[in-house]
Amino acid sequence: MYREVPGSVGDLGAACPPKPHPRSLSTSWRGRARVGRHCWARQDAEARFPLSTKWRGGQGVRPRRAASSERYNPAPVKPRFRPVLVLAALLAACSGARVQPPPVPAPAPPPAEAGKASFFFPVEIPLAEVRRIVEESLPPRVSDEQKQEISSALQDDYYRYALERGPVEVGFTGGLLTVSFRVRGSLTVGGKLAGLPVHETVDIAGRVRGTASPAITPDWRPDPQPTARIELDRADLQVLGAFSISVRGFLQERLNPVLDQELKRAAGRLLADLALRRKAGEAWRSLHVSRRAVKDENLWVRFQPLELSLARLTLKDGVLHTGIGIAGQLSLSLGTVVPPPAVTLLPPLRVDSEHDAERGGGFDLEAPVQASPEELSRWTDRALRGQRFRLSRDREMEITGAGLGVDGDRMVLALDFQTGGRDGRLVLRGRPAMDAGTSLLRLADLQYDLASGGPFLRLADRLHRAEILERLQKSARLDLAPLLGQAESGTAHAVQGLFPPGLHGEVRIDPVRILGLGISGGAVWARCRMTGTISPLAR
Structure with a gap:
């Protein structure tokens, strides 16, 4: 002109x-x-x-x-x-009526700097395995010989006993491990009676019953609180008819403390063999992580564990159930590589309720995902290039390029297109929103502008603006399902890769849920929640 x-x-x-x-x-x-x-x-x-x-x-x-x-x-x-x-x-x-942007409202408050995540690694321990460990921990034979006053009628009193145990039976009742086994042996009492050496031996038989708590202190020390009692069939022992000794009371007084110590030692051995502390420590260290969450995508996840818990033991179908729980801060970023957190020492252990032990293994992630405009623009171009949208019954629009940015509280989507052999560019503005129950990202309060195009396109824009806007409102939706599907499979692989040695399970991811969208600080963020299950981890 x-x-x-x-x-x-x-x-x-x-x-x-x-x-x-x-x-x-x-x-x-x-x-x-x-x-x-x-x-x-x-x-x-x-x-x-x-x-x-x-x-x-x-x-x-x-x-x-x-x-x-x-x-x-x-x-x-x-x-x-x-x-x-x-x-x-x-x-x-009238080169296409320019859309004036609406007044920019107060910016939405930014999401929390970090989300939260919790992992629960279930551990299954067959009761037969516990019995084996206790069996190997308890000595097969107990004996002792001591000089001790037994009766005023004797001088140089002494006693000697030797007991052999039978197979160990292990159970679990009321949150306590129960231990039981038969014993057989003999008790000898001797000394000098009227200056003459005398001794008397009696065969004894009975059963030892005991309980031990699987409790662990906050500093990972076993706290079994054992109680063991011997029950004998034989009650009395006559020594040359001069006096009698209560065998039951005599041996209980001397054997019960010994059995308590053996049971405590067995509980410590059981805890050591289960290696719960070692596994928890390896899981704790391995979860101080920053890594790519989705293959071939610039999406990074960072997790910093803060809490450690152990579920109480429960018994079901002959199997003891417990688990290691780790909770902490989770953050995700699109386009920005974040460094891993510094590894910290194990925190004090917290013991969860019995209900927690009965739940299945899994994880719960909820975190804001912040995306830089540059990375969003790259991903949008890859997702939309080549897509076709119908503008009318006899006209289609093919996307030849796309870019995404932010302006205030709105997303700006620029689309290079071809229609009828003519090139043009549309600029769409709107607030990001998700259709309920879907993975479709749309622009609410959509407005558009024909930023470039020849006279024919501008005249068509002038004459059919209302119809084009209606078509764009129906078609301008970005399906995030492919990206979310990659995130699900990628997260399953990533979570499985976080397992320390000795903890191996199948990871299954539930569909990702987007809880909210917004724009803050020139970047687009979404708050997402992802849950999944981890199959029980048998020892």
């Missing part, structure tokens, strides 16, 4: 619109004619007095008179061209 007068310098070098015929001007163009009259006057002057561009002795540019035949003499515009000029004026004045 504008041209530059050849050979003009200084103020005469300004760009001016061409001078139209007065009779061809519409009302709006007459206003423009008045405003630009000084430009057209300069054009007439230059037409009459063209400037030479040749330097003459350093005196600058000097004008020369033009021949009278070169003077400007405008020709009238023929009537058949008037509709073309009117259409050109319309397209120039």
Whole structure:
């Protein structure tokens, strides 16, 4: 619409619109004619007095008179061209109604800096395995010989006993391990009676019963609180008919403390063999992590464990159930690599309720995902390029390029497109929102602008704007299901890769849920929740 007068310098070098015929001007163009009259006057002057561009002795540019035949003499515009000029004026004045952005409301509060996540690694211990460990821990034979006053009738009193145990039976009742086994052996009591050496031996048989708590202190020490009692079939022992000894009371007084110690030692051995502390420590260290969450995507996850817990033991179908729980802070970022947290020492252990031990293994992740506009733009272009959208019954629009940015509280989606062999660019603005129960990202309060395109596209935009906006509102949805599907499989692989040695289980991911979307600090964020299950980990 504008041209530059050849050979003009200084103020005469300004760009001016061409001078139209007065009779061809519409009302709006007459206003423009008045405003630009000084430009057209300069054009007439230059037409009459063209400037030479040749330097003459350093005196600058000097004008020369033009021949009278070169003077400007405008020709009238023929009537058949008037509709073309009117259409050109319309397209120039109305190049697609520009959408004015709405007033920007107060920015939404930013999401929490870090989300939360908890992992529960279940551990199954067959009761037969516990019995084996206790069996190996308890000595097969107990014996002792001591000099001790037994009766005032004896001098140089002494006793000697030897007991052999039978197979160990192990159970679990009321949160306590129960231990039981048969014993057989003999008890000998001797000394000097009236200066003569005497001794008496009696065979004994009975059963030892005991309980031990599987409790562990906050500093990972076993706290079995054992109680063991021997129950004998034989009650009394007669020594040469001079006096009698209560075998039951005599041995209980001496054997019960010994059995308590053996049971305590067995509980410590059981805890050591289960290696719960070692496994918890390995899991704790391995979960201080920052790694790529999705293969071939610049999505990073960072987890810092803060709490450690152990579920109480429960028994079901001959199997003891417990588990290691680790909770901490979780953050995800799209486009920004975050360093792993520094590894910390094991915190004090917390023991959960019995209900926690009965739940299945799994994890619960809830965290804000913050995405830089650059990374979102790259991902959007890859997701939308080549997509086709129907604008009308007989017209489609193919996306040839896409970019995503932010403006205040709105997302700005720029789409390069082709339709009917013509190229153009649409700019869509709206607030990010998710359709309930779906993985579709849409722009609420959608507005659009035809940022570039030829006269045909601009005229179509002018005439069919309401219809195009309605079509865009229905079609401008980005299905996040492919990315979320990759996140699910990638997270399953990532969680499985976090298992320390000795903890191996199958990970299953429930569908990712997006709890909220927003824009804050020039970046787009979404708060997501992901849950999954971890199969029980048999020892």
